Amino acid sequence: MKDRSTKADVTAAVLLDEDTLMLFGAIDQPLPADSVVMLDGMIDGRFRGGCWTDAAGERWFLGAIRVTGLAHMRPSRIEIEDAQGKHLLLPRLSNVRTNPAHLVAALREVQPQSLDTALDVAVTLLSGPAMGEGEAGEGHRRTRLLSGLAHEASRPDGFAEVLGRFHDGALMVQGWSHGFPAGAAHVLVEADDLRTHASAAGSFHRPDLPDDAAGLLTVLEGPVASPDTIRRIHFRAADGWRHLAIFEHRQLLADGVASAHARDMLGHLQGDAARRGVAAAIAARYNGVETVSQLQAPVRMGLDMAVRVPGAGLFVCGWLLDPTGSVRAVTVKGGGMSARLDQDWSRLGRKDVSDAFAHDPLFAGRLAPGSDAHGFTAFAREPAGISADAEFHLELALADGIAFLPLPCQPPTGDALRRMLGAVNPDSPSIDRVVATHLGPMLRTATSFQxxxxxxxxxxxxxxxxxxxxxxxxxxxxxxxxxxxxxxxxxxxxxxxxxxxxxxxxxxxxxxxxxxxxxxxxxxxxxxxxxxxxxxxxxxxxxxxxxxxxxxxxxxxxxSVLPTERGWLSALERAIRKPNAVGSAALAPVMVSPTLLYEDHSVRFAGIVAVEGPGGTVTYERRYAGYPRDWLKEQEASAVDAASADCALLPRELLARAMADGGRYLAQEPKGLDLCLRVRAAGGSCLWLPKVRLVAVDEQARHARDPRLERMSALVDEWSFAERWKASIAA
Known part of the structure; x- marks a missing residue:
């Protein structure tokens, strides 16, 4: 593809993170808003940009290049594909900085009259999902760039005097301004970082203000920074960027008060459209009250249990009765989290729910016989950074409104996790994905804190x-x-x-x-x-x-292990003192086990070995399990991949090291194999003594077991073992 001839001058280039480079300069041809970027002829990533023309007719641009590992590259050719498929060649970069202040200073010096437009472009480029956050330090560079541009471009325009948070993290702001836009808009909230938030605003008359100013009430979509950390609220007025300063004696409303305060103010707002927008924004806010039971539509919802594993996610089990399909979405929210449940939940039959509402006038004639799939189990992964004491709720979106249901979450105790497993259907066609995506990570995270x-x-x-x-x-x-x-x-x-x-x-x-x-x-x-x-x-x-x-x-x-003769411990001790018997384990600390027999003298344990299958898959198998003991021909100690935790002698220090990072399993069998593999990972070896034989009684469980829970536990354990050791356990 032939390059388009371009004349370009890159005035400043700043590396915002390992993968993102911000460019500012002049160019003689339009750049695409979103396209692919090629480094040295290879399609490597994305380019997003914005252009403007100054009073002298010269075209300027801000652009962001995102390529994985860009910080470690030194490309000689940077090409951007335009709408016609032709390549625009940028000049080779010679002075790439990491301090965003360099780009801000260049804009201030070269294009001071275009700072408002530059901030418009920067907000668009850095708030989109394609240019997501990097590491903490790298995200700080983005904040510094936006903050620097905002401080250069934004002018004072009023004060925020009353601030209050809603339960879902949204923010109500009351104050005054000359030019804050009524209706829907986007604002920049400057706190410890700088983030974009959608807003719905309306104005009201205040006799203490000049004629060209008005009172302001706005609701900012959350999660917004804590009110006591906010320094400025930047907004785009008709004549450029402006900001609300925070009034020195501002009032911070107590939790739960913002909803009532904002509703009281609705009657004072000017303009029907603005009033309706703010009213809708307030109605969409959760204020800690359950409202599903107040719906006039035939919709009701109940919860059986909710378990949260901080840092991993939530499990929700309950029922939704919605025979007319009025509910458009079910979302779990709280602590800055928002995740749809209904797009990926498993439905369960709940005839008890059908029976309970069969004679309710609201549902009369709407419940089809045999249509009882009202139950559900659902998972929601939570993003990093949510506090351990965050509160959550369910939001039901309907055609004509929103309803809420508080979601009290149980801590991940052993009993709660077992109930969670017991509620999941192991026969679901998506069970492998559910285990790998939700159950496995949740249980692994929960047990890591034990x-x-x-x-x-x-x-x-x-x-x-x-x-x-x-x-x-x-x-x-x-x-x-x-x-x-x-x-x-x-x-x-x-x-x-x-x-x-x-x-x-x-x-x-x-x-x-x-x-x-x-x-x-x-x-x-x-x-x-x-x-x-x-x-x-x-x-x-x-x-x-x-x-x-x-x-x-x-x-x-x-x-359950009972000796049949004396002196077997001495045999284990002799083996542990003579690691040379297994050659390669010459100086390694040893974990040694005898042969374990069932009561009928068939083999229960004769060492566990790794067997490699097709494609390099590894499976750990018990040798000779169930065979008569006469099959055991070995007379000397032999190395195995795993000993038996039911009877094993090993150095205390080795055992302590191996157990310091215990396996996250629900059943005992994978824990025993995992312990042996961790012994080997800690520098030890495993031995099996064929001549030393003890009886391991095959005892019956003393307590009733839930077959469904056992099946789910086995599925999760298989995933956990495969995740850690890239192998499986033979059935």
């Missing part, structure tokens, strides 16, 4: 000053029969110098402590009873008890 469960140590039995090994026996169910485990250890000389930490997690029987105390005294064992009532599974119990472990080595031992 602290290690608190614990209290109660010494029982005899005292062991320098234990050779710390045995951690986690109990997180209703069992009270760990005296059998203690009896087996008391009968094995290997445990004579061990300390045994029985960890009582959530759901433990109230008689457990008494039984452990009695067994510890009877068998003369050194036992520590660790009370950790918030530990919901064995892995949380281990984490809670680890600070109480005094030995250099820790034995993780499930209460």
């Amino acid at each position: 602290a290690v469960p608190s614990s209290v140590l109660h010494p029982m039995g005899r005292t062991q000053k320098s234990p050779r090994v710390s045995v951690i026996l986690p109990v997180c169910d209703g069992r009270e029969d760990v005296d059998l485990n203690l009896a087996r250890m008391a009968n094995d000389p290997d445990f004579a110098e061990a300390e045994i930490l029985v960890v009582a997690g959530a759901g433990t029987h109230e008689r457990l402590a008494g039984m452990v105390r009695q067994a510890a005294g009877f068998y003369r064992l050194a036992v520590g009873f660790v009370a950790a009532p918030t530990a919901s599974d064995p892995f949380e119990a281990v984490a809670a008890s680890l600070p109480h472990a005094r030995a250099d080595r820790v034995l993780l031992l499930s209460p």
